[in-house]
Amino acid sequence: MSDTGTKYANDATPPTGTGFEPAGGGRVDDAKQAVRDNASKLTAQAGDKAREYAEQGKAKAYEMLGQLSRTIEDAAQQVEEKLGPQYGQYVRSAAGQVMTLADRINGTDVDQLADDVRGFVRRSPGVAVGAAATVGFVLARLVQAGIDGKPD
Template sequence: MSDTPLQPMTDQDAAPTAGDAAQVADPLKNGEGTRFSEAKQALTDNTVKLREQAGDKARGLAEDGKARASSALGQLSQLLSDAAGQVDEKLGEQYGQYARNAAEKVQGFSSQLDEKSVDDLIDSARDLVRKSPGVAIGAAAAVGFVVARLLTAGLDQRDRT
């Protein structure tokens, strides 16, 4: 054992010397700082790339949905037109005319849907929500209810088979 008495540690004992401070700063100057900035840039680039891919995928799905909706509306219009003749025979021409008017309205809506791009439809939906949020919430609730009923009916049929 050493004969020097133990002394308490002071602030000067814990403070780094000028040489130690230079060694701490040197790794940042020697390239670790650039590796960090390169990694940050790569992460930013990947984020932008993924966002673009997600946007393209969503746009493709929206175009597909628009085409399917337009096709379904066209079929509904044709169904209403075909039924108008039978309604004329069974209930009278006045009620048949209601069916024809409904078919024309549905066909007109289908044509408008075909003519607009997905971006135009999104802009129209945003405008509708801004102008009358109550109607938008009601429409969303109605669509949600119909989708839930369709899904439930599909699951019930699957369970029976």
């Protein structure tokens, strides 16, 4: 075997000066670039859609927390009548805290909220799991109450 033949067999590089060009080499590079471009566009579209859904979720969370705060505030009067003014004040304070949370969520950018949640989960994974379970339980109860409360 000649030295040129060995070089060609080992690294798939044609001998210099032969004028050899791989068939469709330019088309393969163009196709790779087109795939990269399309993947970038799809990634950007998916990110935009996810951000849109997150904004909608944020608006719904604000609305639901506002309703929860009003419900707690309404219950404060009953608590006060049954348990005393001190406990009624505790309930009103809880309603205020829920509304403060709702306002904070509403006034914060979705990306910042996501960063805050990630940081919280990293710092306190047990609390995060407990909070998620509690929220799930409350939501299930609210949905069940809504279904049970509908007239036939």
